[in-house]
Amino acid sequence: MALNTLKDRVRMATAEKPVKAAAVPAVVVEGATGEELRAAEQAEGGKATDTVMAWLERYGDDFTAALPAHVDTGSFMAAVRAALPALSRCTPASLLQALLTCARFGLLPDGKHAVVKAEGATAVFIPMYQGYVELMYRSGRVGSVHVGLIHEHDEWSFEPTAPAPLDFTHKPRVDLPKAERGPVILAYAFAWMTSGARSAVVMLSREDAEAIRDEYSQAYRRAEDSGRADSFWHRDFNAMWSKSALRRLHKLVPMSAELVALARVDDAGDAGQVQVIHAPTGDGAELLAEADEAHERAEDSQAPEDARERPVSRTRRQPKRQSRAERRGARR
Structure with missing residues (x-):
């Protein structure tokens, strides 16, 4: 069975043993609203976001190097965590690239200064006017x-x-x-x-x-x-x-x-x-x-x-x- 969500693919890439797609509960339904995404995330106890965040932490040195000195890494990653439920179907490569791009400009993906948005299976960095x-x-x-x-x-x-x-x-x-x-x-x-x-x-x-x-x-x-x-x-x-x-x-x-x-x-x-x-x-x-x-x-x-x-x-x-x-x- 194909692995359709970001969580599925990250777990498959990081687990010592293969993870069957059927054993991994879906995070979102295609076309779900932001409220539905957050509700699904809460229902799963945050496990999906925890999995992706653990994977992103492997690139902690890259994020630290990309972020300007005046931007706190902890604040940036907290904003990333809040944005992840809406990006569950994005490929890991595009998610990492979009987040590193966002970090390079020192903009938090908080919906005010910048947004990382899913375009199909691709995560895209979008700076807002602020x-x-x-x-x-x-x-x-x-x-x-x-x-x-x-x-x-x-x-x-x-x-x-x-x-x-x-x-x-x-x-x-x-x-x-x-x-x-x-x-x-x-x-x-x-x-x-x-x-x-x-x-x-x-x-x-x-x-x-x-x-x-x-x-x-x-x-x-x-x-x-x-x-x-x-x-x-x-x-x-x-x-x-x-x-x-x-x-x-x-x-x-x-x-x-x-x-x-x-x-x-x-x-x-x-x-x-x-x-x-x-x-x-x-x-x-x-x-x-x-x-x-x-x-x-x-x-x-x-x-x-x-x-x-x-x-x-x-x-x-x-x-x-x-x-x-x-x-x-x-x-x-």
Whole structure:
């Protein structure tokens, strides 16, 4: 009998004696909700998660090496444990890769900063917009980032030709019940630099967000084609709307090599491609050069219109992928 769940495969790989699939109770039923997954996990007494966590602990040194110094390994693994019930049908290899990728960027898979999601039998690392904000702060050049949603009955104004900060104001009508604030009509994002300058304001309509979704999100198209409607665009459109506005802000704020790498890994996961575990690879020279170029564009965007240089388009090359032997040698 085939071993269909992650727990089955891990037990088979780690047990001294073969484990029969029939003797291993199933953790989830295909298509179960998050609540059903947690209930199944509790009914089993946590044995499934314990088994997978014991397997992941074999790679403790890899997680410690991948995590930035400011992120506690215990906190990261606690978030991993909470996420495992929803990943029981993922292959061990894809789960390990997604979690190491998440660790590399120092983002907890807590549903707020990042998520590790099952795409069929493949675990995929997905940074949320709060994760992008976190990496912007780490660059040391961004003082604060503001991302918001404007409801129909909120008070707001936008005058792009006015000087910052007079060009944009938003006063949410928090005094009104949610139903009376009306639907969301715009998402926006802007940042204040540590130098005191402020970026331009990115405004994104629902139509803009839907166009981005339809053109770039293969995960959305796969969910539509399968009839499951379980992509993040389906489950939390407003969060993805905010994330899209924030990603457009990248062209207007200083970027680090780490932030460039995060965007690439995010795009790769959405396209169903292999995500790089320890991006940026090597010395990250190409990513650093691209980040510096983005920083120059950000500074140029604050200059008067007649003083700006015309942007030069260039094709972004993918970083050279290390071989398995090279990665083993690097870990040694």
